[in-house]
Amino acid sequence: MAYRQLQGNRVAGSPAVNAGRQAPLGRVARSRGSLLVSAVAEAEKTAVATTAVPAVTADIAKKLRYQFGRNGDYTVADAYQGTAWSVREKLIDAFNHTHDHWKKEDPKFIYYMSAEFLMGRSLTNTINNLGLKGDYADALTKMGYEMENVVDAERDASLGNGGLGRLAACFLDSMATLDLPGWGYGIRYKYGMFKQGLKDGCQTESPDIWLTKGNPWEIRRDDVHFSVGFGGRVERRKQGGKEVSVWIPSEKVTAQAYDNPISGYDTPTVGNLRLWDAVPVTEFDLSAFNAGDYERANLERERAEGISAVLYPKDSTPEGKELRLKQQYFFVCASLQDVMSRFKATNGTKFELLPEKAVFQMNDTHPTIAVAELMRLLVDVEGMDWAEAWTISTKCLNYTNHTVMPEALEKWPVKVMAKMLPRHMEIIEVINEGWTKWLGGHLKDLKADERAKRVAAMSIIHENPWNKEEMLVNMAFLAVVGSSAVNGVAAIHSNIVKDDLLNDFYQHLNIFSVIWRYKQLKKMTPEERKKAVPRVCIVGGKAASAYDMAKRIIRLVTAVGDVINKDPETNDLLRIYFLPDYNVSLAETIIPAAELSQHISTAGTEASGTSNMKFQMNGCLILGTWDGANIEIAEETGVEDVFVFGVRAEEIVKLRKERKTFKTDPRWDEIMCDIEGGMFGEKDYFKPLVDAVNNMKVGNDWFLVANDFAAYLKAQEDVDACYKDQSEWLRRSIMYTAGSGKFSSDRTIREYAEDIWHVKPCRPSA
Structure with missing residues (x-):
């Protein structure tokens, strides 16, 4: 669950969202005739x-x-x-x-392939x-x-969920603004991820039916559609005196194109986001219908439309895993066919020119099957030799990594890959064979056993550490091997991706600090409370459908709010709200109103964190760990002006080894006892949360939450002290905005275009 807590230091009479601008969260559409035209x-x-x-x-x-x-x-x-x-x-x-x-x-064109594009509203x-x-x-x-x-009145386009998708949307905007020839490629999700609600404090999920009234910004291209296959078998045939591989899919769908023009700022340039909708090859099985088999009559349609129905389908079942892989291959296959079709229309079969005309940016691991698909198109379809095709392919592909957490790096079971994409599995095996052979030669100075360990650790196909009988395809490793450039989206992660992967997860210190703050307010006398800094704390974010722990965290937030917000002694000094269905439009209201934003991932784990840049641009002060963009913001704004706390990335491994003997802060122990004792109800439901961060229980505090707790509370005290000095707070706010220029996506895209893509502006006349 990607969520963050925003805190506005203001009297808590109402949510901070309404303090910044007048934009009610719940809007009721007026009935026809209520407005005069x-x-x-x-x-x-x-x-x-x-x-x-x-x-x-x-x-x-x-x-x-x-x-x-x-x-x-x-x-x-x-x-x-x-x-x-x-x-x-x-x-x-x-x-x-x-x-x-x-x-x-x-x-030369840049083609930005992403599973998400968090566009928000288009009209403004x-x-x-x-x-x-x-x-x-x-x-x-x-x-x-x-x-x-x-x-x-415009609905947010449900084409993304988190920072990955928002970054993709900003990049398309900047490409157009900088007059760079570029398109985005993705999926036209019918129901988005899900529409989040709350019932009895728990997350509820329902389809986000955002296309009910159509989308006036899209253009259906009936003349642009491609066949996409799944499953089946691979045959070897003789053609032109050499053996070729022919993939015969057992299932096919049609990818239907929808274009979404992307305007640039203060320029006549308008780029494009091409989204693919999955439709059946055969609309309706009339013979099955006439035979009374009504379900089979619509079966092909249902199977096809399911591919583009939901962002990130639940993959906790074998069927779910297959659907998610189909979804990723679906848009990659259609996108590459589309680009190759346009390339051939201009350049014929001179594929040696492809790197001079096209570059593909793979946004995270979801599109990385493109490495195998582009090789399939060049070798199997166009008849190129493997070595020549590999040279061309690697020159065209680039990869952006968004996380350094292994659990977020996609790994497909070999059995699933071989079943759904048999030819691609063969291609990946050939790529891996060449890669491991090269590695072995590169590491020839090491002892044989050490060399074997290093090669196995870096192999694209490797053993599942949790199931020794299962082999996995590491999609991030495939992308690294098959790309000409690899980067993270913050400087520290461009380094970590090359060096090491830290197995961490988000810390959830914020809710624990709210509990501690509440307990301290309760102990104060009325006179002491007059000196306290009021706060409204806002939490937002979706827990993935299968992510039970994240759902428990949401429930803990709402349960704490049920207690704190109703306490007449303190509710004018402290409140906490969970805002469901956090999206771009809600962010546009919250970010300008917020005065403090927290970004507290464990050092070395959050590759993106671009939301803190948006808060910075709006003069919102930041409390965070020494991680991701927090580091770069501190370097631009001044380290002394950012409320930094916690361990550093280089300390993580050592602290992990010591966590069994780490003595927790007494305040931490007190809060854990409060939750376990039922202070906020549902103690059995919250028990897994407590166990996960207890260094003597099942979770062993693998995420090192307790280690940072004392430093986190000290940082919160520093925030209060600074806020009481309004001139100092204002000075810092001004410095934040003044130092935000570096974080414009325009700068990032300009550097990408010059250093990685080698794409030049091509501005039309006004």
Whole structure:
């Protein structure tokens, strides 16, 4: 569960989210007719721009009239649709202009492949980038609407969940802003990950049905679709005097393309995010239907649509594992076929030119099957020799690693890979054979047994440490071997990825510190409480469906809130809220309002952490460990201005060995006893949480939470002391914003383009 706690040091009369700007969390759509549109009734009837009725107003009115089939009486949701379709036309004009220019110039393209694109809402970003915000705000005002209400009617696109997806979305925005020829490739999820709710303090999950009213920003490309296969067998055949491998899949689906234009800021350039929807090869089995077998009549459709239905399907069952692998291969296969098709249309079969025309960035391990798929296309489909194809493939592929935690690095059972993608498993075996042979030669100076251990540890195919009879394919290792460049998304992790992988997980110190703060407030006299710094603590984030421990943590947060928020003695000084269904739109409200943001992953484990950059840009102070972007922010802002605590990455291994004899802080012991004793109810339900961080029980505090607890409480005291000195707090806030320029995704993409991708800007005329 990727979650973070934001703290606003303010009187806790209401959630901090409402203190920063007026944007209620729960919005109730007004019924039709509750907003008056008659101010431009003439525009609705004629949709002709006049001096009294500007062009934008008339255009929106025309869209409303023809889309909804009536004159007037439109809801806010209707107004959003009309506005979006109006903006869409201008966006598509710019999109076509850009791609006509790129077709003429034939530049090198960057193709960004990601399982997630956390786009948020498109209307505001698009009209800002196109320089049309004033025009549309004025037009909507004349029609009786407020721009903010219309913007709020848009649903967040459910195409991602966490930092990985948000980074991908920002990168596409920056590519367009910098006039770089680039496309994103992903999946058009019908139901997203899930819509998170709370019932009795526990997480609930339901489909996030975000496409109910359609998506005005997408363009269905009926002429762009590719066949994607699964399963089956591999045959060896003689062609042109040599043996070739032919994969005969047992199952096929069609990948249908949907384009989503991505506008750049202050530029005529509009890039593209191409998403794939899985549809059946055969729409409907009429013979089965006529025979009365109604389930079989729709079976192929259901199997196909399941591939693109949900982000990260639960993989705790064999069927779930197969579906997730199918999902990843599905979008990679379609994307590579698409790029190869366009390349061949311009360059024919001169595949030696492919590295000069295309570069693929694999965002985390989900698209890394591309290493095997590109080899399959070059060798099996195009008939190239292995060595030549390998040289081309490795020049085209690059890999971004988002974590240094082994449990987050995908490893597929060889049996699953061989069953679902038999030819790819063969290709991976050949790659691994060459890789381990090269390693053996590279390590020839080591003793034989040491050399064998090192080679086994770095092999793409290796033994499952939890099941000696099972072999696994390490997708991160495959990506490293098959790429020309590998990087983490923070400086420390670009180094750690090369050196070592630390087996850690997020610390959950924040909820424990809230409990301690509450206990201290309860002990204070009324006079002492007057000197205390008030806080509202906000926690948000989704626990994956199969992640039981994360769900228990959410329940602990809400249980603590049930006690603290209802205590009349302290609830004006301390409250804690869990905000369900955290997304980009909610972040846009929370981040400007927050005054303190916590980023407390164990040192050396969080590769991304880009959210802290957003808080920094908004002048929000940061409390965190010496990890990820926290380090780089401290270097830019000033280490003394960041509330840093905890162990360093180089200390982890030593502390692990000592955890059995580590003496915990008495305050830590007291809080553990409170939770175990039922202070917040459900003590049996919370017991696994306590055991996991107890160095004398089952969990053995493998994540070293207790080690940092005393330092964490000291950092919280430093926060309080600083906040009481408002001039110092303001100075730090200004320094945070002033030092944030380095963390613009524009800078990152500019460096990627120059140093890794070797892609140059190609700006169309205005």
